Amino acid sequence: VIPYGGGTSVVGHITPSKSDAPVLTLSLEKMTRLLDLDxxxxxxxxxxxxxGPQLEEQLKARGYTLGHFPQSFEYSTLGGWIVTRSSGQQSYRYGKIESLFAGGIMETPRGRLEMKPVPASAAGPDVREMALGSEGRLGVVTQAQVRVRRAPEAESFFGVFFHSWEQGSDAVREIVQNEIPVSMLRLSNPLETETTLILSGKSWLGMADRGLRMIGYGDTRCLLMFGVTGSARLFKRTRREAAALCRKFGGLFVGTIVGHTWEKNRFLAPYLRNTLWERGVAIDTLETALPWSQVREASVAIPKSIVDAAAKHNERVLAFSHLSHVYRDGASVYTTYLFRRTGDPDELLARWGTMKHDASLTIQRFGGTITHQHGVGMDHAPYLPAEKGALGMDAIRAVCKSFDPDGMMNPGKLF
Amino acid sequence: VIPYGGGTSVVGHITPSKSDAPVLTLSLEKMTRLLDLDxxxxxxxxxxxxxGPQLEEQLKARGYTLGHFPQSFEYSTLGGWIVTRSSGQQSYRYGKIESLFAGGIMETPRGRLEMKPVPASAAGPDVREMALGSEGRLGVVTQAQVRVRRAPEAESFFGVFFHSWEQGSDAVREIVQNEIPVSMLRLSNPLETETTLILSGKSWLGMADRGLRMIGYGDTRCLLMFGVTGSARLFKRTRREAAALCRKFGGLFVGTIVGHTWEKNRFLAPYLRNTLWERGVAIDTLETALPWSQVREASVAIPKSIVDAAAKHNERVLAFSHLSHVYRDGASVYTTYLFRRTGDPDELLARWGTMKHDASLTIQRFGGTITHQHGVGMDHAPYLPAEKGALGMDAIRAVCKSFDPDGMMNPGKLF
Known part of the structure; x- marks a missing residue:
């Protein structure tokens, strides 16, 4: 039985694994109602x-928001977010789904599990945390209580250019560790910065580029996008504080111009995949999260490992990274890579396999998690034992077996 | 094998259960070093x-703090905090131990489990969350990475009187749901407010009492203590915002007088237990956390259930409550009750048992967790199945069995 939400998984959560057993895909597409708002x-x-949109519309009508905006927002579902430990673009303000998910119902092969919504508890290991990231292996989450907030009075996204990746990432770390209440921090490395600017296709771009170079923001420049969300009072203060801190690290505050473009396109990147594919270019992304002491080096090494892997196939690849989600103790590094589509699908798959594998080993070498927000599915399953340890894997298997003794739920995912 | 930290459990975590098997208590008292500070x-x-004090001293020498201050702070240990899901008095700012614990090492009967410190992860169910609240049943946590902060520039605790419990709890909820960054919120109900004032034993108290009554803060008055912690800049602003919001609900801001007294005595309440015991009075506390929609009614019903239970034994009891930890979606209700010590220990135990049981059922009736911060141990084990459900209990047992197939670790705790 494969539970099906929005079908937006990028790591093989809903793909049947090779087996002679019959496969049942269970769609939750009709279960879309807001049942109660306390x-x-x-x-x-x-x-x-x-x-996503159905959820936010129903909340908005009552003056509330969940604030969970992954790039897959348009199609992905609440249940999917929970069982894959999803992150929204503004999780810095709203929290990952782990902190938004208060309780709910999971239907399992052995019956119903009810998770009561309490704000916090010391009552032993948290069963809710077993459902989070369970990727359909324990059962089907059919209902969930989530922690919502009043819809914000004000929200904007601002751009800041830094001279270098080092200065940019130091600024971001300072903002987080000083707990300045921005709602998003997203720092692109130099190559992603250039790609973003070119893709934005704005007519004023050539002039802006020359201007930036003249004042010293050249080839190594990095673009930070930060969001401010909340009451009108908080909004002004936070924007001022974040901008001031950026200036300390040589940042050039460019207001909302770039931010507006990002905001308009925030859920569109997945569509680019199809457009590029038709034009003969494949695109994939991979991501991790690690402590700050590893971030700077890892964020160079990960795209480099992809470039090196492609070279083994005598191919070139465009690989760039950004810090997508930040925490006091670390950040997630999100890497995008584009490579030529070949005529032979097996050859293309082999090439992708080498790049993905080498990047995954690089992530592990730096002590990063194999996934910060995409989940495990089938693609990351081979890397899970190194992260969880043999005992950790046994415990996860024991939990699965406890809810699903016959192993009928989404086999082949996680392990 | 019973792992022993500071020995401060109040629910029977370290008491051997009845059995013919030999019991080994494993003390971690010599494992006190800061191994690394990244x-x-x-x-x-x-x-x-x-x-607690050893931990904070070692951090303070480097300019940092963990900020985890449970009432047991003087003796309780980092490992104990983790395996009991402990909360500090200022967890509103610093977070419960769940969010401070980034990774570490647990020695289990089947070998070592290493939990890598990553800031966040979507890599399946979180093994770290199995260690949290495991109460010694999986193994012994020997080492832990915790998320620290720069020591704050400023900190103070302020008092506010409200006319009534309703107004006080509404004000507290507004502060939290408006995300005003105070560091602590603690609201005493009328009976606890009176007891606090009397116990403070200040000479100016009689006058203050008359003054308060004259301006309308009489028998139903409630005392809120709120803390402000952080940079000098944040400090002034937050104090002003919190005080202004309190005034909207009829709050009377009385500055730091009461707060200072609380701060001086913040870890002393446990000593009161012995003093009172010698004077013929027994004291116990119990606690829960529930959604805000239940808080107001439950915080009256829980102490009332204790009074009613004592009446079954023709005894009187002094029972009062406060909101001790607050969240956007709910709060913990912490209840203290004092009752006469009888000459016959069995009779005393039976009396306590009735009060504890009736209060626990009341907590469950309101959908609260059986414990927000004390843990399960032996005292709360009978109430765990109702909270976790049969499937949840099976999953917890499966995790324990996976790490400890022979059931040698701290048997009788949790279940």
């Missing part, structure tokens, strides 16, 4: 098949 | 036997 507790109960 | 990532690695 305004006092700011807890909303949804059916788990609700997709 | 200042870039703000990650400190400690041996897990380190007690």
């Amino acid at each position: 305004e006092t507790s700011r807890l909303a109960t949804f059916q788990a098949g609700v997709a | 200042e870039t990532s703000r990650l400190a690695t400690f041996q897990a036997g380190v007690a």
